[in-house]
Amino acid sequence: MNAQKTKKATYNKALLALVATFSCFLIYVLACVRSPVSWSPDYSKIAILVTPPGDDPNKFAIFTYDIATGKRLLLDEVEKDGFLCAPSWSPDGKWVAYYRVEPTGQTVKSPSEGDPNAGAPESVPTAAITTKKTDQPNSPTAAVEKLFSEENKMLPPFMFEIVKEKLDEEDKDRETFDVKLMLARPDGTERRVLRVIESEGDENHRKMLMLMRPEWTKDCKHLFYDRMIGSSDFCYIGSLEIDTGKMYAHLLDQSSNQAAVSPDGSWVVSLSEAGEEVMLTVARVDGNFHKYVRLALNLHEGPPAYPAVAWFPDAKHLLISAKEGFRIMDADTGSIEEHRDPNAGDIAYPVFSATGNTLYYLAVCEANEPNGPEKLISLKSMNLKDKAIKTVFALSDVPDLDNEKSIFSISPDGKRVIMRTEIKSAGEEDRSALLFWDGKTRKVVETDRWIEKPLYGNENLVFEKKLIGKWKAKDSEILISKGTQKKTYRIISREKDSKEERHFGANLVSVKGMMFLGMFFDESLLKKDLYGSQFLPNFFVKVDQIEPKLLLRRMYHEEVAEMLKKDPNSLKQETAQAENVLEFERISARP
Amino acid sequence: MKVVSYIFSFLCNQDASRSFEIGGQLLPFCQRCTGVYVGMGISFVYLLLSDHYKKGLPRSSILYANIASLLIMPVFGFHLLDPGPAWRFWTGLVFGNAIAFLILPAASIIRKEGKASGYHTRVSTILFWVLFGFLNAMPFWFPIQSSYFYYVVVMVALIGLLCLLFCMVTITVFLTRKIVVYLILKGFSNECAKN
Numbered sequence: 001m002n003a004q005k006t007k008k009a010t011y012n013k014a015l016l017a018l019v020a021t022f023s024c025f026l027i028y029v030l031a032c033v034r035s036p037v038s039w040s041p042d043y044s045k046i047a048i049l050v051t052p053p054g055d056d057p058n059k060f061a062i063f064t065y066d067i068a069t070g071k072r073l074l075l076d077e078v079e080k081d082g083f084l085c086a087p088s089w090s091p092d093g094k095w096v097a098y099y100r101v102e103p104t105g106q107t108v109k110s111p112s113e114g115d116p117n118a119g120a121p122e123s124v125p126t127a128a129i130t131t132k133k134t135d136q137p138n139s140p141t142a143a144v145e146k147l148f149s150e151e152n153k154m155l156p157p158f159m160f161e162i163v164k165e166k167l168d169e170e171d172k173d174r175e176t177f178d179v180k181l182m183l184a185r186p187d188g189t190e191r192r193v194l195r196v197i198e199s200e201g202d203e204n205h206r207k208m209l210m211l212m213r214p215e216w217t218k219d220c221k222h223l224f225y226d227r228m229i230g231s232s233d234f235c236y237i238g239s240l241e242i243d244t245g246k247m248y249a250h251l252l253d254q255s256s257n258q259a260a261v262s263p264d265g266s267w268v269v270s271l272s273e274a275g276e277e278v279m280l281t282v283a284r285v286d287g288n289f290h291k292y293v294r295l296a297l298n299l300h301e302g303p304p305a306y307p308a309v310a311w312f313p314d315a316k317h318l319l320i321s322a323k324e325g326f327r328i329m330d331a332d333t334g335s336i337e338e339h340r341d342p343n344a345g346d347i348a349y350p351v352f353s354a355t356g357n358t359l360y361y362l363a364v365c366e367a368n369e370p371n372g373p374e375k376l377i378s379l380k381s382m383n384l385k386d387k388a389i390k391t392v393f394a395l396s397d398v399p400d401l402d403n404e405k406s407i408f409s410i411s412p413d414g415k416r417v418i419m420r421t422e423i424k425s426a427g428e429e430d431r432s433a434l435l436f437w438d439g440k441t442r443k444v445v446e447t448d449r450w451i452e453k454p455l456y457g458n459e460n461l462v463f464e465k466k467l468i469g470k471w472k473a474k475d476s477e478i479l480i481s482k483g484t485q486k487k488t489y490r491i492i493s494r495e496k497d498s499k500e501e502r503h504f505g506a507n508l509v510s511v512k513g514m515m516f517l518g519m520f521f522d523e524s525l526l527k528k529d530l531y532g533s534q535f536l537p538n539f540f541v542k543v544d545q546i547e548p549k550l551l552l553r554r555m556y557h558e559e560v561a562e563m564l565k566k567d568p569n570s571l572k573q574e575t576a577q578a579e580n581v582l583e584f585e586r587i588s589a590r591p
Numbered sequence: 592m593k594v595v596s597y598i599f600s601f602l603c604n605q606d607a608s609r610s611f612e613i614g615g616q617l618l619p620f621c622q623r624c625t626g627v628y629v630g631m632g633i634s635f636v637y638l639l640l641s642d643h644y645k646k647g648l649p650r651s652s653i654l655y656a657n658i659a660s661l662l663i664m665p666v667f668g669f670h671l672l673d674p675g676p677a678w679r680f681w682t683g684l685v686f687g688n689a690i691a692f693l694i695l696p697a698a699s700i701i702r703k704e705g706k707a708s709g710y711h712t713r714v715s716t717i718l719f720w721v722l723f724g725f726l727n728a729m730p731f732w733f734p735i736q737s738s739y740f741y742y743v744v745v746m747v748a749l750i751g752l753l754c755l756l757f758c759m760v761t762i763t764v765f766l767t768r769k770i771v772v773y774l775i776l777k778g779f780s781n782e783c784a785k786n
């Protein structure tokens with residue numbers, strides 16, 4: 001009987017131990033899964049601003065891009081004189097933050113600064129705004145107050161007031177524009193306007209904003225932003241508490257360089273050029289401490305998004321990236337340590353590994369190969385404990401480094417380097433592109449077609465047998481044959497007296513009674529994909545006539561889009577007056 | 592590794608900034624989870640090899656250590672205190688050890704309906720403390736920067752997870768079967784009583 005009782009008691013104890021232990025484990029797992037995750041733990045995706053090539057882009061789009069699969073997703077876009085800025089992925093991976101300035105003349109309602117209930121973000125499908133000339137002679141102070149609406153956390157506190165007064169005296173006829181602080185889900189399911197921040201400045205200041213980006217604190221509760229006070233050529237760094245909607249002003253920044261927020265979210269730092277020196281401003285976010293340090297350094301000439309200053313993961317040291325090399329500064333004592341790579345001429349783009357043990361950077365050195373490129377770029381790593389430097393991999397076939405628009409980025413796991421730049425396409429035209437290196441492969445992804453909208457679809461595709469053959473013009477000849485895909489052509493063009501051939505794939509398209517050849521630099525681009533890329537040719541050729549003579553004229557995507565909007569009657573006249581028409585005579589009906 | 596990463600995505604936040612990087616590769620679980628699953632893996636292997644789990648629940652000294660190890664987790668696991676990677680790993684290790692030392696013997700007893708084979712001796716108690724000491728010392732040298740070590744850690748963590756799942760599945764199947772049999776017998780006796 002006793003044995004039976006003991007067995008039962010042991011059984012009950014075991015059951016209790018089992019339930020208690022399993023409950024503890026379950027609670028732990030739930031707590032662990034619920035706590036914040038970092039974005040893309042495998043760094044497989046990027047969020048990127050895509051614009052057409054050139055100094056004056058007229059289209060902006062933000063995409064997420066899966067590096068391995070090549071899948072992309074449009075998060076937001078704006079055209080004409082609107083702007084989007086470089087996106088910033090939240091540390092928990094749930095949001096992408098960016099600035100949006102609407103094209104001139106659009107007005108909408110969205111949570112503005114004065115709205116006390118604007119703390120929690122609301123969904124706004126499309127939205128506001130403006131570029132406007134504020135002319136308020138009777139209430140200049142109110143206009144300035146609108147520009148300085150944050151709670152002042154600057155030190156000394158009167159600094160804020162001095163700038164306000166200066167601005168008030170300076171120019172009462174100031175140009176302002178509204179900047180929307182936006183959030184978008186990386187899966188494209190939601191887009192929100194967090195705040196509309198009135199900023200001041202002209203066209204150039206608006207363009208400057210395109211190169212900046214908001215910055216998250218690690219807990220994803222605050223977003224730091226730049227507010228342009230353009231006419232005085234400075235901006236100040238503010239922060240928005242996302243839950244409560246409270247806004248604070250932290251420090252003045254003269255050069256609009258990217259500010260850096262410490263990993264614990266309690267410090268913000270900014271670098272600005274002061275004559276031949278650099279001014280480093282370190283401020284506590286709560287406004288209890290400010291420090292200004294003058295440094296004899298030369299900063300790299302790059303866009304503001306270039307990481308000139310970054311916090312160490314310990315939140316106690318700062319890494320300053322200058323032309324002379326890296327400087328590590330103790331934020332408490334101000335002592336500075338110099339770091340150079342003895343084997344590199346120039347080092348840049350520092351990134352800390354997720355664990356904080358390693359610093360990755362790009363090093364440029366003179367190449368020794370007589371037939372190779374002059375400079376060699378390598379991804380290097382420095383162990384922060386023993387300062388040991390290793391080459392992770394060298395970057396092969398790097399395009400023109402002197403191109404000011406080129407910008408690099410290193411993934412924090414030190415496995416990939418991305419370069420955003422302009423390259424020459426097969427047609428010798430500038431194309432925006434992303435280049436990826438992972439030590440084994442180099443991948444080039446042209447992005448211009450991402451932001452173009454197809455001007456035709458499957459229903460517009462036609463096939464004219466008459467086009468097939470060999471055609472001769474004054475200075476060139478073309479060979480048109482049937483392509484590998486249905487309703488496609490293969491075209492080979494050759495200049496007279498030249499052996500060099502250019503190969504294209506093409507579609508023949510009939511839209512609004514006009515015929516176009518949609519020309520693709522590569523026949524493989526005609527293959528059907530998720531994004532309708534098979535309907536996005538690299539350029540168009542308008543076919544004015546096929547017989548008796550083939551009349552062709554080259555056109556860009558925008559020109560065709562413009563043409564399709566016009567009245568068909570006026571187009572007939574335009575066609576008759578066109579100057580750049582090439583006249584081809586048939587040599588043979590066979591290709 | 593993608594499969595392992597996918598499996599652990601249901602169990603861990605996989606915060607890269609709080610995960611160990613071994614031989615240039617990031618572990619697919621955070622530092623605390625590394626401790627939990629490695630601690631469970633090592634302890635399960637020890638218990639299975641030594642057969643000590645068959646001797647019933649551990650002695651009271653070990654039991655108290657296990658309970659204390661479980662109680663550590665609310666303090667550190669919920670970030671009430673977070674002194675750094677080594678501490679995160681350590682709390683995980685002792686927590687994982689406690690889970691294994693309680694769940695495997697408990698599962699064995701339940702499976703055998705309260706019957707334990709043999710008794711815990713002084714040697715088994717000493718061996719537990721040696722193992723416990725080893726686990727406590729691990730944060731001082733962990734991790735070794737080698738790609739082989741990376742795979743060893745992932746393997747041990749997988750063993751820990753699989754052993755835990757095996758225990759839970761065995762107990763669930765056993766208890767379900769017992770309940771079903773009980774209900775059938777009850778139904779059968781009710782029928783007999785009616786007749």
